[in-house]
Amino acid sequence: MSAPSTPTQAKEVDWSQWICPGPRRRFSAAEMARAGQQRWPKGIDYYVLSNVGVLALVFFNELPPGLGWPVLLASLLLSLAALATARWLWRVPTRRNLNQASWVGALVWLAMAYLLAKVYGKEMLKAFMPTSTTIFTLMLSAWWFLTLYRVQQIEARLRELDEQAASQRLARRLATAQIQPHFLFNTLASLQHWVDTQDPRAAGMLRSFTRYLRATLPMFEHESLPLGQELQIVASYLEVMQARLGARLAWQIEAAPEMQDLTLPPGALLTLVENAVGHGIEPALRGGRIDVRAYREGAALRLEVQDDGAGLCAETASDGLGLANTRERLQQLYGARASLQLLAQQPGCLARITIHDEEEHRP
Amino acid sequence: MRALIADDEEGPREQLAAALARLWPELQIVARSENGIDAWDDALALEPDICFLDIRMPGLTGLDVAQRLARLSEPPQLVFVTAYGDHALSAFEAGAIDYVLKPVDDARLAQTVARLRNRQSPTPVAAMQQLLQQLLPAVQRPPARPIQASLGREIKLIAPEEVIYFESDSRYTRVVFEGGEALIRTPLKELLATLDGAQFWQVHRSVLVNSRHIASALRVDENSMQLTLKGREERLPVSRQFQSLFKGQ
Numbered sequence: 001m002s003a004p005s006t007p008t009q010a011k012e013v014d015w016s017q018w019i020c021p022g023p024r025r026r027f028s029a030a031e032m033a034r035a036g037q038q039r040w041p042k043g044i045d046y047y048v049l050s051n052v053g054v055l056a057l058v059f060f061n062e063l064p065p066g067l068g069w070p071v072l073l074a075s076l077l078l079s080l081a082a083l084a085t086a087r088w089l090w091r092v093p094t095r096r097n098l099n100q101a102s103w104v105g106a107l108v109w110l111a112m113a114y115l116l117a118k119v120y121g122k123e124m125l126k127a128f129m130p131t132s133t134t135i136f137t138l139m140l141s142a143w144w145f146l147t148l149y150r151v152q153q154i155e156a157r158l159r160e161l162d163e164q165a166a167s168q169r170l171a172r173r174l175a176t177a178q179i180q181p182h183f184l185f186n187t188l189a190s191l192q193h194w195v196d197t198q199d200p201r202a203a204g205m206l207r208s209f210t211r212y213l214r215a216t217l218p219m220f221e222h223e224s225l226p227l228g229q230e231l232q233i234v235a236s237y238l239e240v241m242q243a244r245l246g247a248r249l250a251w252q253i254e255a256a257p258e259m260q261d262l263t264l265p266p267g268a269l270l271t272l273v274e275n276a277v278g279h280g281i282e283p284a285l286r287g288g289r290i291d292v293r294a295y296r297e298g299a300a301l302r303l304e305v306q307d308d309g310a311g312l313c314a315e316t317a318s319d320g321l322g323l324a325n326t327r328e329r330l331q332q333l334y335g336a337r338a339s340l341q342l343l344a345q346q347p348g349c350l351a352r353i354t355i356h357d358e359e360e361h362r363p
Numbered sequence: 364m365r366a367l368i369a370d371d372e373e374g375p376r377e378q379l380a381a382a383l384a385r386l387w388p389e390l391q392i393v394a395r396s397e398n399g400i401d402a403w404d405d406a407l408a409l410e411p412d413i414c415f416l417d418i419r420m421p422g423l424t425g426l427d428v429a430q431r432l433a434r435l436s437e438p439p440q441l442v443f444v445t446a447y448g449d450h451a452l453s454a455f456e457a458g459a460i461d462y463v464l465k466p467v468d469d470a471r472l473a474q475t476v477a478r479l480r481n482r483q484s485p486t487p488v489a490a491m492q493q494l495l496q497q498l499l500p501a502v503q504r505p506p507a508r509p510i511q512a513s514l515g516r517e518i519k520l521i522a523p524e525e526v527i528y529f530e531s532d533s534r535y536t537r538v539v540f541e542g543g544e545a546l547i548r549t550p551l552k553e554l555l556a557t558l559d560g561a562q563f564w565q566v567h568r569s570v571l572v573n574s575r576h577i578a579s580a581l582r583v584d585e586n587s588m589q590l591t592l593k594g595r596e597e598r599l600p601v602s603r604q605f606q607s608l609f610k611g612q
Contacts, residue, residue, distance in 0.1 A: 180448065181446065181447045181448030182419075182448045182449065185446035185447050185448070185464070185466060186375060186446045186465060188466045189372075189375035189378055189446070189465040189466035189467070190372060190373070190374025190378075192374075192378055192466045193374045193375070193377050193378035193381065193466075194374060196378070196381065197377075197381075244372050245372065248371075282419065282421060283421050284421055285398055285421045285422050285553070310421070
């Protein structure tokens with residue numbers, strides 16, 4: 001993709017525009033489908049045809065006898081042809097099409113001049129020459145401006161759509177990137193107390209918390225993250241929660257070594273683990289246990305977060321922004337190959353991401 | 364003055380206790396409760412003047428406990444403790460309800476302490492109840508599960524609506540139902556958090572009664588009240604804290 005006129009290009013004279021004028025940029029079929037679907041403005045057809053018709057009628061009696069009807073018919077036919085060409089340029093506004101149209105137009109003009117001379121004589125040709133040249137030049141200019149306008153319109157629309165998509169992507173990332181303030185400040189509260197009382201737990205907690213922050217803050221700059229790194233973030237999060245909740249939380253992470261390089265949307269597992277802590281462990285009077293597993297089962301990879309806590313597993317109960325967002329980002333990365341399910345357990349909840357092998361999923 | 368602090372995490376709980384000890388040495392901290400159920404039970408047993416309640420706690424949330432406390436005959440002053448980002452914060456702000464942010468900042472806590480010390484009249488209870496009504500989500504309780512009581516070699520399933528009353532009996536809870544009674548191990552304070560508060564009325568720290576079976580409330584003297592039950596001989600005590608439940612219309 002190259003912009004037609006960047007500032008550096010504007011300084012130099014583009015001599016090729018003298019020979020074959022037109023926009024440099026060509027849009028791909030996908031770009032046209034995305035940004036070039038605007039309808040041809042029909043008003044132009046009515047405007048041109050009615051004006052040409054009225055002018056031809058006004059001059060009907062001024063013309064040499066016998067020429068009135070042929071001129072009226074010819075000008076309407078030529079206008080229709082010029083409009084059809086304009087519509088074609090609207091659909092495919094390329095430099096090549098503009099030049100093809102111009103050359104064909106020139107040929108038609110020459111053919112008409114030849115016919116005029118043959119049938120009505122050289123005098124008639126001389127009389128018509130200035131008018132027809134002007135009309136021909138105006139028509140070419142109109143096509144040229146139309147093509148330029150059209151290209152700029154599509155470019156602007158593409159830019160607008162790109163910006164929209166970028167801001168949506170950013171919003172989605174920011175939404176997940178939020179470190180929950182509740183988590184942050186509760187952790188700081190524990191930390192502050194242990195520092196005040198010189199409790200040795202402070203050191204370990206501070207280390208885990210730092211590791212967690214260091215990994216989470218830049219996490220969302222990436223489109224994807226290897227499972228190994230994601231699991232480290234999950235582990236440091238669980239270490240912090242372990243320090244805070246004490247005996248109320250037990251946890252374990254088991255991951256098949258060959259899956260370390262599997263790519264995931266950043267924070268996908270972390271969101272599931274945060275849900276397990278927030279909806280499973282914290283509301284349970286006696287706490288509970290969280291198991292994080294990554295393993296292969298046949299032609300699919302499975303990532304699981306299971307808790308045996310308070311167990312509100314209904315989608316509505318635990319689906320804040322987190323799950324819908326995770327699902328969407330999984331789909332961006334893996335399409336229909338990936339899925340995310342919540343399964344109620346007795347007690348607790350199991351969240352499972354399944355990623356099918358590529359071959360398996362091919363139709 | 365006597366205070367209760369409730370937070371399910373040790374760090375924040377102890378941090379608040381330490382800060383209060385610095386800023387208000389005369390304040391006596393009578394209970395440090397580790398969840399909402401204990402907070403409610405401790406508040407009934409110890410009758411503190413002030414309760415500092417964390418909002419997110421297992422068993423009963425801080426808001427649940429506050430709602431129960433606000434219905435008592437002489438409710439304690441309530442101060443919510445929460446981390447930044449809680450949805451209830453703006454409501455506290457708007458309703459002039461005391462709250463403390465975690466981690467506790469001495470300067471901010473000093474303002475709260477000054478307000479609590481100077482308060483002549485307690486917080487307007489009606490305003491507090493109205494606010495809590497807004498904040499507490501319309502709880503969709505899972506259908507109450509039957510109570511499982513072992514009677515010899517038999518395990519009897521008792522539907523909650525068949526129960527006439529529950530009574531704490533040292534280490535057990537006595538379940539009196541239509542057609543018998545049984546002992547279960549689940550403490551009363553945990554049971555009451557799972558039962559429908561509109562159906563089961565707590566009338567004493569150790570008594571929870573099905574309101575359908577209450578016949579009348581009798582004032583025995585200035586301080587004590589008793590409940591009579593439909594078709595039963597025994598009378599249940601109503602402690603002073605709960606006497607405002609029965610006031611005639």
